[in-house]
Amino acid sequence: MAYQTPEGLQYAKTHEWVKIAGDEATMGITDYAQHALGDIVFVELPEVGKTFSQGDTIGVVESVKAASDIYAPVSGEVIAVNEALLDAPEILNQDPYERGWIVRLRLSAQPSGLMDAAAYEQHVAEEEAGH
Amino acid sequence: MVEFGGWEMPVQYTSIIEEHHATRNAAGLFDISHMGRFFASGPDAERFLQYVDTYDVSAISVGQSAYGIMCYEDGGVVDDIFVYHLAPDRFMVVVNAGNADKDWEWLQQHARGFNIELENRSVDLAMLALQGPKAETILARLTAADVVNLPFHGIIEATVAGAHGWVSRTGYTGEDGFEIFIPASQIHQVWDAALDAGREDGLKPVGLGARDSLRFEAGLALYGHEIDSDINPYEAKLGWVVKLDKGDFVGAEALRRIKEQGPRRKLIGLEMIGRGIARQGYAVATVEGRTIGAVTSGMPSPTLGKNLAYALVEADAVRVGDEVDVLVREKPVRAQVVKTPFYKPRYKK
Numbered sequence: 509m510a511y512q513t514p515e516g517l518q519y520a521k522t523h524e525w526v527k528i529a530g531d532e533a534t535m536g537i538t539d540y541a542q543h544a545l546g547d548i549v550f551v552e553l554p555e556v557g558k559t560f561s562q563g564d565t566i567g568v569v570e571s572v573k574a575a576s577d578i579y580a581p582v583s584g585e586v587i588a589v590n591e592a593l594l595d596a597p598e599i600l601n602q603d604p605y606e607r608g609w610i611v612r613l614r615l616s617a618q619p620s621g622l623m624d625a626a627a628y629e630q631h632v633a634e635e636e637a638g639h
Numbered sequence: 640m641v642e643f644g645g646w647e648m649p650v651q652y653t654s655i656i657e658e659h660h661a662t663r664n665a666a667g668l669f670d671i672s673h674m675g676r677f678f679a680s681g682p683d684a685e686r687f688l689q690y691v692d693t694y695d696v697s698a699i700s701v702g703q704s705a706y707g708i709m710c711y712e713d714g715g716v717v718d719d720i721f722v723y724h725l726a727p728d729r730f731m732v733v734v735n736a737g738n739a740d741k742d743w744e745w746l747q748q749h750a751r752g753f754n755i756e757l758e759n760r761s762v763d764l765a766m767l768a769l770q771g772p773k774a775e776t777i778l779a780r781l782t783a784a785d786v787v788n789l790p791f792h793g794i795i796e797a798t799v800a801g802a803h804g805w806v807s808r809t810g811y812t813g814e815d816g817f818e819i820f821i822p823a824s825q826i827h828q829v830w831d832a833a834l835d836a837g838r839e840d841g842l843k844p845v846g847l848g849a850r851d852s853l854r855f856e857a858g859l860a861l862y863g864h865e866i867d868s869d870i871n872p873y874e875a876k877l878g879w880v881v882k883l884d885k886g887d888f889v890g891a892e893a894l895r896r897i898k899e900q901g902p903r904r905k906l907i908g909l910e911m912i913g914r915g916i917a918r919q920g921y922a923v924a925t926v927e928g929r930t931i932g933a934v935t936s937g938m939p940s941p942t943l944g945k946n947l948a949y950a951l952v953e954a955d956a957v958r959v960g961d962e963v964d965v966l967v968r969e970k971p972v973r974a975q976v977v978k979t980p981f982y983k984p985r986y987k988k
Contacts, residue, residue, distance in 0.1 A: 546848065547656045549939045550916050550946075552968075568968070570916050572655045572938050573848050 511632060512539040514605055518619070519628035520581040525605065526622065528615070533582045536610045537569065537600060540632045546571045548600045553589040554611060560584065562619050566611060569600065581622060584613035641847070644736030646673040648847050655848035659941040662812055662853055665841030666771035668833050669850060672823065675739030676764050677746060680729045681755035688722055688730055691749050691889055693872060695882040699724045704792045704807055708880050709745065710890030714871040714897050718742050718862060723794045723807060731805075731820075733766070735862045749889065764804070765826040769833060769842075770816030770853075772985070777837040778817050781829075782806065786817065791988045800832035801825070811850065813857025813984035855947075856940050858980025864919060864935045865906055865949055873902040874951060876979075902954055904932060908979035909948040909965065915972035917948035922966040926973075931956040934965060940981060947981050948974070 517525045523541035527534045542548065550570035560566050560580040567578040590609050593599055600608045623631060641650050648670075651658060661667050679687060688696040694707035701724050709717040718738040723731040734742045743759055750757055769778055778786045784797035786806055794807035802825035810816040821829050834842060851861065860866045866875045871894065873881070881894050909917060917937030924930045932952030940947045948965065957963055957976050964971035 546651055547654050549656075552915075570939075572659075572852055572941065573650065575916065575918055 511543060512605065513625045513629050513632075515625045517605070518581070518622035518624065519631075520579065520622060521631060522579045524579060524581040526581040526619070528582070528619075531615045532587070533584060533613045533615055534609050534611075535581050535613070536604055536608050537578060538628070539604050542601050542604045542608075545569060545576060546573065548597045551593040551597045551600065551610070553591070553593065554586050556586050556589060558586050559616065560586070560613070562617070569597070578610065580613070582613060582615055582619040583617045584615045586611055587614050588612040643847060644673055644739065646736060648673060650848040651846040652844045655846070655852060656941045658843055658845040658849035659852050661841055661843035662771045662814060662845055662849065663942055664772070665843075666769060666773040666777055666816075666837055667812070667843055667845035667849065668830070668837070669768040669770065669845050670765075670826070670830065671768050671818070671850075672765040672826065673736035674766055675734040675736065675742060675759075675761045676766065676820070677732045677734065677743065678729065678758040678760055679732065679746075679755050680758070681753075682728060683753040683755045684728050684730050687750060687753040687755050688732070689885065689888060690753075691746065692720065692722060693881040693888060693890065693894065694722070695885040696722060696730075697885070701725070701727060702793055702795065703790075704794050704809055706880060708866075708872050708877060709742070710872070710894065711868065712890055712893060714890050714893035715868040716862070716866040716870060716872065716875075717745055717868070719860060719866055719877075721809060723805070725794065725805070738862060763823055764820055765823040767819045767821070767826070767829065767833070768810050768812075768816060769819065769837075770810045770812040771814045771842075773837065773840040773842065774814070774816040775987070777833065777840055777842055778806070778819075780836040781832055789817075791986050800829045802829050808987070811859055812853040813859070813980070813982055814853075815985060815987040852938060852941055855936055855938060855949075856942055856980070856982035857984050858982075861936060865951075870904075870951065871897055871902065873897050874904045874906065876906050904951050905954045906935065906949055906951055906979075907957065908977045908981060909934075909937070909950055909963065909974040910977045911946035911948070911965070911972060911974045912962070913972035913974070915965065915967035915970075916946045917950070917965040917967065917972075917974065923950045923952055924964045924966065924971065925956065926962055926964060928964070928971075931963070942982055947977075949979070
């Protein structure tokens with residue numbers, strides 16, 4: 509199965525993407541993640557102003573079947589959340605990299621251990637082979 | 640694909656919601672070969688099943704089937720089962736995949752002293768379910784057997800798409816529909832023929848995800864959720880399956896006591912008022928903050944468009960119409976106690 513993995517983004521092992529511009533980072537979940545979750549029916553977003561460390565649970569996405577945590581791919585303070593997802597969580601299935609952005613953060617530290625598109629594709633291939 | 644009771648199974652073929660709606664509005668095809676299929680034959684077959692099932696097996700005539708429960712001596716549930724009466728001295732028992740090994744041992748342990756033969760045909764006999772308002776029309780295209788006049792819970796021998804076995808008017812979706820038992824060696828041909836025969840009617844293959852959401856809406860219990868070894872049938876609102884006056888059976892004494900004293904807990908339905916989805920294990924509390932129980936199953940209902948749940952709570956704590964809080968990730972989210980089932984089954988009776 510081929511999933512979209514745009515160049516220019518950085519990826520976490522836990523299937524979040526992040527786009528860093530200066531000291532701001534925009535994050536969401538990957539195409540592989542939305543596909544694995546299935547129809548997303550519910551999103552829980554963090555409050556603006558809260559701070560998170562890389563790897564903290566920053567939100568929750570739920571499918572019919574289960575709730576899954578979203579982890580902060582970077583450390584920082586929440587400066588915006590995508591409120592459109594509250595009423596239309598299916599955006600995450602339709603357009604995970606653009607309209608489906610989830611949180612914008614102001615970086616408090618440089619992230620570590622993130623992957624580029626090629627490395628993330630390899631990671632997904634390994635996870636799929638493990639199934 | 641996910642691992643389920645030792646089987647590799649698809650959670651969805653396309654989308655849980657799509658497959659769910661297809662089953663409610665047209666038809667769904669399920670490969671449920673993962674379930675356990677045991678045969679009990681011989682002069683004592685009925686007497687034996689009467690001893691391990693809480694239901695009155697003597698009331699199941701040949702060509703009929705019935706839901707039943709196997710209980711431990713303390714009244715907790717070993718498994719919920721379906722008993723099909725195939726011939727005067729021959730029954731088929733269908734059990735949950737996750738409990739199949741345990742159930743097989745349980746039956747063998749209790750078979751001492753009965754003149755019966757037990758056969759485990761879980762592997763050589765496959766099982767499909769064809770469910771939904773179009774199921775009858777589609778199945779009639781695949782078999783010469785009179786499935787149109789097959790009564791609710793009836794079972795007949797039939798050849799379906801060239802494979803010989805049985806067809807029963809049973810299922811786990813809350814819709815009219817059938818279960819088809821055919822040799823595992825022929826499951827591919829029957830699966831493909833069924834999908835071809837039903838394509839124009841909107842038949843879709845359905846995975847485990849929608850199987851769960853369909854049974855959930857229709858109020859059908861799932862082992863490990865609404866029933867378990869530490870939950871008795873009276874708590875799970877399945878007292879109607881326990882026939883205390885039929886003679887002795889495993890668990891009868893404890894169940895009689897539970898019925899007399901009244902169950903300590905009861906299963907309730909919840910509709911979320913606040914923003915949140917209740918999931919299994921989440922605590923349920925009164926609005927004053929006293930914990931009264933926990934959620935057994937919860938999800939967004941595709942048919943009703945609401946976030947719904949079942950919870951097992953203290954028997955006298957709440958009534959239909961009352962409000963409670965469900966602790967969703969430690970935060971109380973308001974819910975209302977509602978009547979069950981959420982979706983009224985549309986069986987052809």
